[in-house]
Every structure is written in structure tokens, then in C-alpha cells.
Amino acid sequence: MYLDIARFLLGKFLMGMGNGKNRFLSCVVNAVQYMGRVTAIKAIRLFSLIVISGTFFVLSSSWRSPVIALPPPEDTPEEILRTKIIIEARSPIDGESLTAAEYIQLQAQLQLAPPPKLDPKIREQIFLLRLRKTLLQFFPFLNF
Structure with missing residues (x-):
């Protein structure tokens, strides 16, 4: 059920509702009208969690930090x-x-x-x- 709601939100968000500045706000308003208040709040939380997690994953994968768990190269195995x-x-x-x-x-x-x-x-x-x-x-x- 929540996956369908998240797909709905994502689809509306990516379709570009509104004039471009208030895409997310118009998506939220549509979700509230379509699903009801409690379900829409849960869906918005899920959507926000997905967006934040995805952003964190993309940013953390682009960091090129050296691996500190490996021994130094001059150390003999x-x-x-x-x-x-x-x-x-x-x-x-x-x-x-x-x-x-x-x-x-x-x-x-x-x-x-x-x-x-x-x-x-x-x-x-x-x-x-x-x-x-x-x-x-x-x-x-x-x-x-």
C-alpha cells in the first residue's frame, strides 16, 4: 500500500505539476486530496525518507576516503x-x-x-x- 502511495507521489513530483517552483507543495496537496490526511502524511514521510536516504547514499558513495581498515603497504603480510x-x-x-x-x-x-x-x-x-x-x-x- 505504501509503495503505491510513494509511486503516486514520485510520479506526480516528476511529472512537473505547477509552475516548477512549487512542485513538491502541489504534489502534497494532490496527495492529501487523493488519499486523505493520515494516509497522505504517512506517504509524505515515506517519500521524504526515500529522498533523504537516496541523497545520503549518492553523496556517501561519491566520497573517496581511504580505507583505514587495511594495514600499511610497508607492513609484511x-x-x-x-x-x-x-x-x-x-x-x-x-x-x-x-x-x-x-x-x-x-x-x-x-x-x-x-x-x-x-x-x-x-x-x-x-x-x-x-x-x-x-x-x-x-x-x-x-x-x-
Whole structure:
């Protein structure tokens, strides 16, 4: 129903009723006479919505703004980075930059001589602190 009303309004508007200056006004007057007041108001709102939406669409499509969602052109794509062979590494001890040969030597040394173990008293203290933290999560009202 509203599409028929919008077609009627558009047809009258494009036919050039009146002297050219008051095309829209004469179209509105004809619509009110033809359809009744409430229906004409709804049709005019629909027609206005169509005109405004169309204008906005045409104007927004003509704007040539750069796309900001794309990465900068100098950025290397992840697919290419995945295929690169890594020839440098970081030391697991102090984070120092190492070559591949130095990294292999360091890994061999760490496997031969593992890091020293903690004192059993310190290990027990850490275990008790972790146990306390877990118990406080389940029983927050306990203060121990």
C-alpha cells in the first residue's frame, strides 16, 4: 500500500505539476486530496525518507576516503613471515640475542647441566603459599 502511495507521489513530483517552483507543495496537496490526511502524511514521510536516504547514499558513495581498515603497504603480510626461516634466537636465560649456532650450544649446555634446584625449605614455603591462595579463593572469610 505504501509503495503505491510513494509511486503516486514520485510520479506526480516528476511529472512537473505547477509552475516548477512549487512542485513538491502541489504534489502534497494532490496527495492529501487523493488519499486523505493520515494516509497522505504517512506517504509524505515515506517519500521524504526515500529522498533523504537516496541523497545520503549518492553523496556517501561519491566520497573517496581511504580505507583505514587495511594495514600499511610497508607492513609484511603474516603469510610471508610464516615462510621465513628464523636464523636468530633469544637466550632463555637472559633474553640476549643469539645466532642459531650459539642457541644450539646453549640448549646443549642446559640439557647437560640443568639449573640448580631450590632449597627444600623454600620449595615447601612456595607450596604452602600456593595452597593458601587456593583455599582463600574457596573460603574468603578465613584469615590465616
